[in-house]
Amino acid sequence: MSEEAFGQLLRRLRGNRPLEAVAHAADISASYLWKLENGKRNATHTVVERLEVATHAQGALIEAYERIETKPAPNAAFAPSIAEIRPVRTLDMNDAFGEDATERRRLLQIAAGVGSLGPTEALRQLIDLAIPTARSIEDWELTCADHLHAIRHRPPAQVAADVNIDLGAVLHQLQQTTAQLGADHAQSRGLYRALAALSTLHANVLTRLGDHGAAIRWWRTARHAADASGDLYLQLGVRSTEAGHGMSGQRDPATVLRMLDSAQPLAARAPGSYGAALIDYTRSKALAMVGRHDEAQFTLERVSEQLATGSLPVGIMPDYWRAGQLPYARVWVYSAAGDEDRAVEAREQVIAGNPDYQYPVIARLLTAQCTVVSGGVDAGLREAAEVLDDLPVMHRTTMVAHAGRMVVGAVPVEQRERPAVGDLKAMLAIER
Secondary structure (H helix, E strand, O other): OOOOHHHHHHHHHHHOOOHHHHHHHHHOHHHHHHHHHHHHHHHHHHHHHHHHHHHHOOOOOHHHHHHHHHOOOOOOOOOOOOOHOOOOOHHHHHHHEEEEEEHHHHHHHHHHHHHHHHHHHHHHEEEEEEEOOOHHHHHHHHHHHHHHHHHHHHHHHHHHHHHHHHHHHHHHHHHHHHHHOOOOHHHHHHHHHHHHHHHHHHHHHHHHHHOHHHHHHHHHHHHHHHHOOOOHHHHHHHHHHHHHHOOOOOOOHHHHHHHHOOHHHHOOOOOOOOHHHHHHHHHHHHHHOOOOHHHHHHHHHHHHHHHHHHHOOOOHHHHHHHHHHHEEEHHHHHHHHHHHHHHHHHHHHHHOOOOOOOOHHHHHHHHHHHHHHOOOOHHHHHHHHHHHHHHHHHOOHHHHHHHHHHHHHHHOOHHHOHHHHHHHHHHHHHHH
């Protein structure tokens, strides 16, 4: 396949999405993406892997890239690529150890998927299958903690690819375990918890990338896995974080409130718990978004003590459910209400204590919104523009962009022709 054909494939996969959106998801510049599509630059394997995730290419881009890279020079000796090696000997070897038909099909799928996974990862998975040792629940908990750390510090497109690999692995182990021990066995329930946590992280990453349709489907999977685990507190944690991410342009705030209403029977089973408080924490932000400021503040203050001192009794990703929840909710609620003093105080607590790169940025944008709500339109818009201008491209998530749009949305309609409004809109258009 020619370089031009690679570019044409890339352009077709991008579809109607703007150059900037796909480039941002792949952590490259829009101009570089344009040159790739038009055959004016060559891609690296790392960039192609990122574009795979950003365009949902399902292996097509890497396959096209590897055909270019492995194309033999004239008169060169023939050497088959890894993707061309058939797994016959591998299957014969596994048959000798009594490998069943399902496992043989999995080996075939992995061998056929070398182009989509990359040769090194495909080889690693084949090796894993040759070593019949299941990963422990403790190992899965460590894996989730590693992915959480990555989400907080690395570009989301890179994290999505890594989480995907472990999602496939935990599902495979879960299928084997439930077939042998049943779905109610402690080992199976532990794997359901791991699946719920990984699905939550994957939905989180997809939300940051702006792939909201896929994110909603993965939130649903996370809920189902949490329910299958039988862990009430995990069920509450998943529902709270799903609703919270829904407010970043993924869902209508009224829909979020309905979701939280549907979680109330679960919360009623653990009254006064941190899990129940998480549901109301998210409710307070949704109420603030629809202008019900008194209800939002009352709801938040009612659960503040529990949020400040409690924790979710879930062994998997404990820091995910706890990290900086209370000050982040306060900056959200008080900014929407125009309470600058309390909003700024909460923002400083978020900046000092939240380990995730995007939440201090969102907190600063929310206090810029507060300035606008309080009448300082130009000052708030300039503050938001400075925040975005200082932000590295790799950290400009869709959630950050949505917070910027909230600043614009706070400007009174009759003042939206101000030059500062146009300037901020132009910056945000790059993120769409």
